[in-house]
Amino acid sequence: MRHGIVPGRHLVWHEQGFVEPIRASARGNPPIQNRRIRALPEHQMQLTGTVNYHVHSDARQAFHIDAGGVTGELISPELAATVIDVKDVRMGDAAVRFAVDSVGFLRAPTKVTNFTAGELWKAEYDRELTDLLKQEVEARDVVIFDHTVRVDDPNSDRKPARNVHSDYSPEGAQQRLIDILGAEKAEDWSAGHYGFINVWRPVDASINSAPLDLVRPSSVEKEDWVLVDLIHPDRLGHIMGLAANDGHESRTSRPYWRVEICGRS
Secondary structure, eight states: OOOOOOTTOOSSOOOOOBSSOOOOOTTTOOOOEEEEOOOOOTTTOOEEEEEEEEOOOSSOEEEEETGGGOTTOEEOOOEEEEEEEEEEGGGTOOOOOHHHHSOOOOOOOOSOOOTTSTTTTHHHHHHHHHHHHHHHSOOSEEEEEEEEEOOOSTTOSSOOOOSOEESOOHHHHHHHHHHHHOHHHHHHHHTSOEEEEEEEEOSSSOOOSSOEEEEOGGGOOGGGEEEEEEEOSSOEEEEEEEBOOTTOOEEEEOOOEEEEEEEEO
């Protein structure tokens, strides 16, 4: 095959942070630092945004999710609010390819018109996504395991994630594969190439707040990553937070719908 699904690759959208500052909780969030990333040459600059980078620390860092048993309550580690220059893909300025950059952009209309009608829409939508992945990345098997609607509203239980991050650490990705498939099937998949893919789309209207910003993976250094715990009331998880680096190259657009998919080539 020309290119398959490999660990860490994300088709269409890779959740790498939103260009709007995080709102501090009254439950003990540390102050957010402020800094500025070096500007691009004027002829390349399309727009600016503010992202919340993670910071390096000697102490283990964590997000406390649904803290104190309160749904939607979030206690954050220290973050650095940083103004960055961003290129907008809608202006034709995103020369990225999934095979090279682990990020791709495409038009894929759906027949689903109502994503809130109980569970009725999922079967048809999952078929569309399976066909999309098999066509675009030549996936042999596709397992769709999560649908998430992000709503930028103070009363939403699933607000946009406002920290620059990757969803999985290497160990976390392997454990998630076991959780989804079971140990025996996960071992079979691990013998080949597999990956977790985030697919994003707007489901209602144009997005006017919390647009998704993506960092080109090739512009990220290994030492930029910070292991961060996700402490839920009933379980412990991990993500990889990203610390600021002048070399990061960003792209943005306006996705709103996220679907998590696991597939192998």
